[in-house]
Each structure stands twice: as C-alpha cells, then as structure tokens.
Amino acid sequence: RADPSISIEEDGPLSATLRIEFVLRLPIGLNDSRKSRSEEQVDCQVISLVTLRNGARRVDIKTRINNQARDHRLRVIFPTGLVNATTSCAEGQFDVVERPIARPDTSDWVEQPMFDYPQRSFVDVSDGEYGLAILNKGLSEYEVREDKDCSIALTLMRCFRFQLCMRNVGGRWLDWENQPDSQMQGWHEFEYAIYPHRGRWTDSDVFAQAHGFNLPMRMVQCGQHQGALPKALSFLTIEPKTLVPSGIKLSESGNAIIVRVFNPTSEKVKGTIKFFRSLRSVRLVRLDEQAVEELKVKNGSCVEIEAGPKQIVTVEITPQRQIGD
Known part of the structure; x- marks a missing residue:
C-alpha cells in the first residue's frame, strides 16, 4: 500500500x-x-x-x-x-x-x-x-x-x-x-x-x-459576419436516447447528408431524426449508400425511423437549400 x-x-x-x-x-x-x-x-x-x-x-x-x-x-x-x-x-x-x-x-x-x-x-x-x-x-x-x-x-x-x-x-x-x-x-x-x-x-x-x-465539443473562433441562425441551435436531434448516432457525413454524391444510427438494445425502437432546416427528401439507404426506400418527411424537417434489435439504420437527408448555403 x-x-x-x-x-x-x-x-x-x-x-x-x-x-x-x-x-x-x-x-x-x-x-x-x-x-x-x-x-x-x-x-x-x-x-x-x-x-x-x-x-x-x-x-x-x-x-x-x-x-x-x-x-x-x-x-x-x-x-x-x-x-x-x-x-x-x-x-x-x-x-x-x-x-x-x-x-x-x-x-x-x-x-x-x-x-x-x-x-x-x-x-x-x-x-x-x-x-x-x-x-x-x-x-x-x-x-x-x-x-x-x-x-x-x-x-x-x-x-x-x-x-x-x-x-x-x-x-x-x-x-x-x-x-x-x-x-x-x-x-x-x-x-x-x-x-x-x-x-x-x-x-x-x-x-x-x-x-x-x-469526443468533447470543439470550439472554433471566427470573425465577425452576418448570419441568420439563432444563438442556440441543434444541427440534428435524434430521439430516443437508445438510438445511438455513429456517423454524420456528406454523401458520396456530395448533395446530401448521411446519418447513421444503431439500436444496441434487444428490443425494437421507433424514433425520429430532426434536422435544423427544412428537408427536400429523406431516403433509407444501405451502408454503401444505395437507396432502399423513400421515407416521409413530417413537419418539414423530421423523419420517423424504426430500428430492430441490434440493427444499424442509415438515412440520406437532402435539405431544401443546397449544402453550404
């Protein structure tokens, strides 16, 4: 001792x-x-x-x-x-x-x-x-x-x-x-x-x-500029907490955003992904980003998803405005 x-x-x-x-x-x-x-x-x-x-x-x-x-x-x-x-x-x-x-x-x-x-x-x-x-x-x-x-x-x-x-x-x-x-x-x-x-x-x-x-929050200082975003904003909101995000990236085409979540529990989980701006379309895709089916956009910026036990779910999100605007 x-x-x-x-x-x-x-x-x-x-x-x-x-x-x-x-x-x-x-x-x-x-x-x-x-x-x-x-x-x-x-x-x-x-x-x-x-x-x-x-x-x-x-x-x-x-x-x-x-x-x-x-x-x-x-x-x-x-x-x-x-x-x-x-x-x-x-x-x-x-x-x-x-x-x-x-x-x-x-x-x-x-x-x-x-x-x-x-x-x-x-x-x-x-x-x-x-x-x-x-x-x-x-x-x-x-x-x-x-x-x-x-x-x-x-x-x-x-x-x-x-x-x-x-x-x-x-x-x-x-x-x-x-x-x-x-x-x-x-x-x-x-x-x-x-x-x-x-x-x-x-x-x-x-x-x-x-x-x-x-992966703690990273802070970046920038110069003075014009902007329309509020002081508090979430880029993505994923619910419930038993749906775990594992990846957010630009699609290989460069025109959409790929969001990957998984369900680590032994029960089926129904949840939502809410984007911070209006969406044009959302598709369920495979890991290689090949389309599986179209998903319905609700309230302009939200989509419902379902993940079975131990299942990975990948969606392709296309905003109304072009990425980078």
Whole structure:
C-alpha cells in the first residue's frame, strides 16, 4: 500500500481538480524461472488529477504513471457496492454486450477461462435501481469481479516480454528481447471517468456521456459576419436516447447528408431524426449508400425511423437549400 499526497490543483467557478500522488513499490519483473516475481523492487510514480466540472454528472480522471516495472498488469479498481447486480454491460461494435458476473464452475475444465472482456467506451453495472458506469479513452479491457463490492477492474497497462511459440521449431517459445516496448517502460497517461446513474444503462444517458467524454465539443473562433441562425441551435436531434448516432457525413454524391444510427438494445425502437432546416427528401439507404426506400418527411424537417434489435439504420437527408448555403 502507498501513502498518497492529496492537494488542490484547481478550485474555480467552472471546475475543481484534486491532485493525488503516490509511489507504487513493485517487483522489477519476473525472476529467471519466470514462475514468480523478483524480490528486487522499483518505484513507480503515480499522479492522478480528479476533476469535477460545474454542472457535470461525471468525475473525470487523468492518471500519469512512470512505469519502471516489467511483467505486470496495472488496473484501477472501482467498488460499486451493487451487490445485487447479476450482469455487466459493455459497449461493443454497434452493440452493448451483457455478460454474467457469476463465475461458472470450471474445476473440471482442461483450460481455465479468463474473465477479462473487451469494451469500447464504457462498462456499466446496475442492480436495476442504481448503476455505475466507468468510461474510458482507449482502455479496452475490463473485469467485473465477483467480490463483496462487485468491483469493476479497468486495465491501464499490460507489461510483458514479447514471445512467440514456434511450433515448427519443436514447439518452443522464442523471446523477442529486441522489442522492449511491450514492457511499457517510462511515462504513460490514461483517461477515464466515473458516471453514477439511476436505473440501467438504457434508462440513462450512458452512451451520450461516454461518447461525449471521448469526443468533447470543439470550439472554433471566427470573425465577425452576418448570419441568420439563432444563438442556440441543434444541427440534428435524434430521439430516443437508445438510438445511438455513429456517423454524420456528406454523401458520396456530395448533395446530401448521411446519418447513421444503431439500436444496441434487444428490443425494437421507433424514433425520429430532426434536422435544423427544412428537408427536400429523406431516403433509407444501405451502408454503401444505395437507396432502399423513400421515407416521409413530417413537419418539414423530421423523419420517423424504426430500428430492430441490434440493427444499424442509415438515412440520406437532402435539405431544401443546397449544402453550404
């Protein structure tokens, strides 16, 4: 265990940040037999900046680690306290994958399983009444531990000696010691966030929080000019929140806008896409933008869509005014 030093890094009207510093004393690596850790130890400095922004519903964390140890995995553990939760839910490719927390009896299995699973931008645990989502930027491995706190473990780094099994050379392992980057030595930075919420992930805006954390709003300053747009405006409005936007782009023809959404739930979802200006036409298209059918425009700027369970839906929107006007 390490004794942390905690100080106030920032305390302003828009955000407050705590700075937490400590040193992890870890074995330098595996011993020569590669069956246990070395008795020799090294210091690994850890600095975490914990930020809460005004009006935010999540806590953002940025952790920097000076890794001097080899052959180890470093994780952050979040005790959820959701002891009645039975499954975890993690974002996948156009999906949210639900997995059981309970471990099966594997005493008679030849090969023991791993309970580390892949994720994209979040993993969520809920007991139905309350939930806790851990958001991340580029940290693709998690585990929900079957312990008294139903803890979520987020992997920051895996440090290992790169080896390759050469079956055509007697089935022996060959070390590639000339590729030391697999040990992740030196300073590394990781970003993740804690987002508590009510209900399950489908009842809250976990997706919006996770994607907003990964792709924050970009501000652009421009010069003085004339314009007819109001001070507050949404380019697109997609409802309900269980329809997740995955892409907005110009069509390959250059004359329309392609909007792609997906339904990660296990139920059919009916929703709407509303554009900020009047529409000439809307078509349901395939991923390659080939037309499937015309969709009816309602109230001049809105279209209704339907997405089956785990379905991707792509529409082509043509505004009344030419794009760029």
